[in-house]
Amino acid sequence: MNIRHALPDDLDTLSRIEVESYPSAEGASRDSIQKRLQYYPDHFWILENDDGNISAFVNGFCTNEPDLTDEMYDHPEMHDPEGAWQMIFSVVTTPEYRGQGYAGMLLKQVKQDARTENRKGIVLTCKDRLIPFYSKYGFADEGISGSVHGNVVWHQMRCLLKDK
Template sequence: MEIRNATMDDLQAIAAVEAACFPAAEAATAEEFAGRLAHYADHFWLLFEQGELVAFVDGFCTDMPDLTDEMYADAALHDENGAWQMIFGVNTLPRCRRRGYAGLLLQRAIADAHTQGRKGLVLTCKEKLLHYYAKFGFVNEGVSASTHGGVVWYQMRLDSFCGNTLPSASEN
């Protein structure tokens, strides 16, 4: 297993994993990922198993405290010095789920945000995943203003690194 940040060479593999994980209305396209990689490849955490990309987490940094639909569409809004690490996607190939891969990548994103001096991380998720992200210390802030993909999303925030205990990968 290898975890590393992305490069433009990973574009097609990233787009393929995204397409396997989300319905078309919610999935980012290869073109959108190309823009994201051009602006913030260091905020893509990739997990490879035997040389194959099987999971990734991505998102950009901003001083805006809430995740908005505009952020998904405009990678140029990334601010490397931004206070908040947004998480746009937590993706694991369906056949590779329940192995703790997403948890390992979230732990890495959280650790990197802490090291970089960010206030914390923000993500949106469907109601059925609220309990999963809560295990990492994310707090449900209620229904998000996001209407991305025509779905109801809940905004979750991890805004304090003090005393935060991360679950082991086996709990994910």
């Protein structure tokens, strides 16, 4: 296994995995992923198998805004490399590799990198059934998010890395 950051050539594979992982109203479009890759490729964490295939990825940008908003999903230009908060927009694993701990491996790497980059913490939203999963990685449920992305009820979860 190898964890690395995204390259422009990863676009088609990342788009395919996103489509396989989210309902169409919730997932990022190919165009959205392409723009994210342009603005913050170093905030895409990709897990490659030993055969070089991408099996999972996590992405999101940094900001000084403490809460994840719907506007953030499709406006990668809002990325602030010096931002206090690492937002997470996608946590996805290809169907054939689900249940093997790959998403967790990536979340641990995101936490390590966010600490190294002196971030205050990490914020994501999830459906209520995923609260226990993210809790295992240090995220606390803050209740229903203001986000209504994809016309879904989301919980905002936060992992504090340090006091600022």
